[in-house]
Amino acid sequence: MANHSTATSHADFVQHHFVDAEQQFDSAKMGMWIFLVTEILFFGGLFATYTVFRVMHPDLFAEASKELDVLWGTVNTLVLIGSSLTVAMAIKSAQLNQTRNVAINLCITIVLAFIFLMIKYFNWMHHFSLGIYPGTAYSFTGIDNPHASIFFSLYYLMTGLHGIHVIVGIGIMTWLLVKTLKGEFNSEYYTPLEIGGLYWHLVDIIWIFLYPLFYLIH
Amino acid sequence: MSSSTHHITSDKILLAVAGSLFLLTLLTAGVHFLELPQPWSIIAAMTIAVMKGSLVAMFFMGLYWDKRFNSMLLIASLAFFGLLVGYSLLDTLFRRIVIPGF
Amino acid sequence: METAEKTSNLKKIQVQRYKPEEDPKDHYLNAMKGIWSWLTTLDHKRIGVLYLCSITFFFFVGGLMALMIRTELWTPTATFIQAHTYNELFTLHGSIMIFLFLVPSVPAALGNFILPVQLGAKDVAFPRLNLLSYYLYITGAAIVICAILSGGVDTGWTFYTPYSIQTSTAVTIMTFGVFVIGFSSILTGVNFITTIHKMRAPGMTWGKISLFSWSLYATSIMQILATPVLAITLALVAMERIMGVGIFDPSLGGDPVLYQHMFWFYSHPAVYIMIVPGFGVVSEVITTFSKKHIFGYWAIALSSLSIAFISFLVWGHHMFVSGQSAMASMVFSFLTFMVGIPTGIKMFNWAATLYKGSIKLESPLLYIFGFFFLFLVGGITGIVLSTVALDVHLHDTYYVVAHFHFVMVGGMVMAFLAGLHYWWPKITGKMYNEKLARFTCGLIFIGFNVTFLPQFVMGAQGMPRRYFNYIEQFQPFHQVSTVGAYMLGLGFFIVFVYLVKSIFTGEKAPANPWGSRGLEFQVPSPVPAHNFEHIPVIVHGPYDYHKPMDEFQLGIAGSGNGHGNTVDATLKTNGKEIKAE
Numbered sequence: 001m002a003n004h005s006t007a008t009s010h011a012d013f014v015q016h017h018f019v020d021a022e023q024q025f026d027s028a029k030m031g032m033w034i035f036l037v038t039e040i041l042f043f044g045g046l047f048a049t050y051t052v053f054r055v056m057h058p059d060l061f062a063e064a065s066k067e068l069d070v071l072w073g074t075v076n077t078l079v080l081i082g083s084s085l086t087v088a089m090a091i092k093s094a095q096l097n098q099t100r101n102v103a104i105n106l107c108i109t110i111v112l113a114f115i116f117l118m119i120k121y122f123n124w125m126h127h128f129s130l131g132i133y134p135g136t137a138y139s140f141t142g143i144d145n146p147h148a149s150i151f152f153s154l155y156y157l158m159t160g161l162h163g164i165h166v167i168v169g170i171g172i173m174t175w176l177l178v179k180t181l182k183g184e185f186n187s188e189y190y191t192p193l194e195i196g197g198l199y200w201h202l203v204d205i206i207w208i209f210l211y212p213l214f215y216l217i218h
Numbered sequence: 219m220s221s222s223t224h225h226i227t228s229d230k231i232l233l234a235v236a237g238s239l240f241l242l243t244l245l246t247a248g249v250h251f252l253e254l255p256q257p258w259s260i261i262a263a264m265t266i267a268v269m270k271g272s273l274v275a276m277f278f279m280g281l282y283w284d285k286r287f288n289s290m291l292l293i294a295s296l297a298f299f300g301l302l303v304g305y306s307l308l309d310t311l312f313r314r315i316v317i318p319g320f
Numbered sequence: 321m322e323t324a325e326k327t328s329n330l331k332k333i334q335v336q337r338y339k340p341e342e343d344p345k346d347h348y349l350n351a352m353k354g355i356w357s358w359l360t361t362l363d364h365k366r367i368g369v370l371y372l373c374s375i376t377f378f379f380f381v382g383g384l385m386a387l388m389i390r391t392e393l394w395t396p397t398a399t400f401i402q403a404h405t406y407n408e409l410f411t412l413h414g415s416i417m418i419f420l421f422l423v424p425s426v427p428a429a430l431g432n433f434i435l436p437v438q439l440g441a442k443d444v445a446f447p448r449l450n451l452l453s454y455y456l457y458i459t460g461a462a463i464v465i466c467a468i469l470s471g472g473v474d475t476g477w478t479f480y481t482p483y484s485i486q487t488s489t490a491v492t493i494m495t496f497g498v499f500v501i502g503f504s505s506i507l508t509g510v511n512f513i514t515t516i517h518k519m520r521a522p523g524m525t526w527g528k529i530s531l532f533s534w535s536l537y538a539t540s541i542m543q544i545l546a547t548p549v550l551a552i553t554l555a556l557v558a559m560e561r562i563m564g565v566g567i568f569d570p571s572l573g574g575d576p577v578l579y580q581h582m583f584w585f586y587s588h589p590a591v592y593i594m595i596v597p598g599f600g601v602v603s604e605v606i607t608t609f610s611k612k613h614i615f616g617y618w619a620i621a622l623s624s625l626s627i628a629f630i631s632f633l634v635w636g637h638h639m640f641v642s643g644q645s646a647m648a649s650m651v652f653s654f655l656t657f658m659v660g661i662p663t664g665i666k667m668f669n670w671a672a673t674l675y676k677g678s679i680k681l682e683s684p685l686l687y688i689f690g691f692f693f694l695f696l697v698g699g700i701t702g703i704v705l706s707t708v709a710l711d712v713h714l715h716d717t718y719y720v721v722a723h724f725h726f727v728m729v730g731g732m733v734m735a736f737l738a739g740l741h742y743w744w745p746k747i748t749g750k751m752y753n754e755k756l757a758r759f760t761c762g763l764i765f766i767g768f769n770v771t772f773l774p775q776f777v778m779g780a781q782g783m784p785r786r787y788f789n790y791i792e793q794f795q796p797f798h799q800v801s802t803v804g805a806y807m808l809g810l811g812f813f814i815v816f817v818y819l820v821k822s823i824f825t826g827e828k829a830p831a832n833p834w835g836s837r838g839l840e841f842q843v844p845s846p847v848p849a850h851n852f853e854h855i856p857v858i859v860h861g862p863y864d865y866h867k868p869m870d871e872f873q874l875g876i877a878g879s880g881n882g883h884g885n886t887v888d889a890t891l892k893t894n895g896k897e898i899k900a901e
Contacts, residue, residue: 022223025224026285029284029288030285030287030288030291033288033291033292034291036291036292036295037291037292037294037295040292040295040296040299041295041298041299041302044295044298044299044302044303045302047299047303048299048302048303048306051303051306051307052303052306052307052310055307055310055311056310058256070247070250074243074244074247077243078240078243081236081239081240081243082236084236084239084274084278085232085233085235085236085278087278088227088232088277088278089229089232092226092227092228092229092232095224095226096226197278197279198279201274201275201278201279202279204274204278205270205271205274205275208267208270208271208274209267209271211243211246211267212246212250212263212264212266212267213263215250216246216247216249216250216263217259217260218250218253218254218256218259
């Protein structure tokens, strides 16, 4: 149970309904993990839809997957893994009071995230130019299957939702960067970095599953 | 105070995990080009993906050193996701095909 | 003494009794003044009150729609509404009642207010997230109103595909509104789980938290696991309407039964999200008004958790005639029988708690008795419906309508009213008119039965639900039901009037009007702004009626309310002051 710290008054960053910094940090982490559970179920609905359709049309999925460029998919995976590394480094730096390194790592994370989005954007533009649109706008004739648009609709929906989460993540990282430059984080208090990092790692994990499911079907 | 009780992951571990993730990514791409027959292809791909995801969860997200409850949350979410998929497949896989070719 | 302290590492703290002040001058309602202080509040109690006002408003909107539906059904053909409007009315009645009233009712309105106080905390874990939850609810509600104003929705609250993809009504806007409300629900769940884990007062082990807290814990688990799936499902419906992605619409290559799987993955746990907090209220009221320890504390606590788990395994019982495989139907039917067991355990335990208790027949307990009978009927008819062979005939008839109104209105709304009356003194500091409360409880009980019992009969005889017209043989049933609906509406209206009146002219409430051992009754009425002016120390469970009242009012001596008042605790030993490290 939380011990009431008696000798010192609350530090500035400890909110009044918490007894001490430890309770606040643990609560923030637990709250973020619970939110990540909801994100997993949110994407999970799409993964479930994907699974049902892939089981129903295995050959279609294999054939349609060939339209996706494995090289760029792999590059994007490596880019996101790199950004996860830099986020973890940023948190470690904060724990060691290395404010400059925190800022550098966050910058690299943001840059890598932008690279990811750019590659995605070019991928999508390429597909649009071939007539591969989601839903009823689909006009590509390269796949001989009446249900071909389903694969691509799922592709756009899932990578699109993931992309929205990356954009939100960039916003979060930028906000964290601003706070870092203002000197708000140190070894005593870096909670927003910790929970922002957890969000970012989940975004990475989701892509780790999207990649083989769309790009590596045989 | 609070900072002394928080685990600080060393650079060595972070870089080692990142390196493993890179290698596993290249591995899964390589396995794809081997063109294994189904279901081995999907099993291999998913196994590697699960390994990568676990590495991120355990070491980048710190579950390895964290309170057990947070790990249980992750596992519970995956279990319920499994329920959603499993039950839906219980239906779609066992339907009688009334209209052939649909 | 000093030697013992030097050699042991046990710290002694001074604990004293803090008797709650009667008729306090300062409390949460007057701590800050003005509308802005309400709209930007971080106080969980004020947020609870905001929710209470909002859900009451939507309850009456949804209720008005119900009265319009029942009035239309007075005659077998058109009475005063056209068919298309009728479809929109039952859709909106369902959606508003479920998403804007029932799902938030006990957790967001009563739970937000009471949970932290029952846990001995000063607030929930994330007060700002709490306020955000409220504003998401309001935003979602506003979007739903936009949907109503731009032509309404006629798909039924279940939004089944492919009709929901093809209809020209405002489905896209409506699903967006429900999507936003879903996130309000999710964030409340995040807040409650963290609060229950991390914010309990010293001495409050898991075995000493109230059963209401346990029920909110189970509810929050369901909320965080199920609501995201609803959110993505509705988003997919919107995407299909806008882009034609072809996931659910068979003409585009999709599977409409897949929609039902994903919709009911949320909506079945949702019905438990709606009722389980009510179960928590029942446990609180029954123990207080029989002055007895709950029979089988752990059975009830763990049955809430088992309901939370099993509720995810049974959704296909809504889909027996949808075309899903016979294999799936059999599995779902069997598991649905299982889900009745933990609820049954609760009913027996509550009855055993009442047995040989010192019963006080006051209005909260009367509402609970109403709950008992009505929920029992509702629950048993649920088991009837989970039998595949019977459901084939009863699906989409008034039997189903009666079943779910018995559990949701007869069960949940009765429990909600019980909780509202039980905690009214803590929320407002006033007592309502007890005689009127008892009379109205009876009126609601009778009105409810008159409305819904005939529906079981006509459902079994084949009267379909959501039908605008019907054949002559059902008219007497419909007419009785309509009369009942007006009685029920009158009853709810009277409750509203006397409760609101009590705020202005009611008797001042004592801190503990019911003699409860609950922690929330050991603080003044209305509750102080910071809940406690000290750190409470818990030595007994909340149902230990055999222990004296002052042992429930303990706190750390010299501790403050978290706002820098007397943070330093000093130990007094043998009259000498020793500062703690």
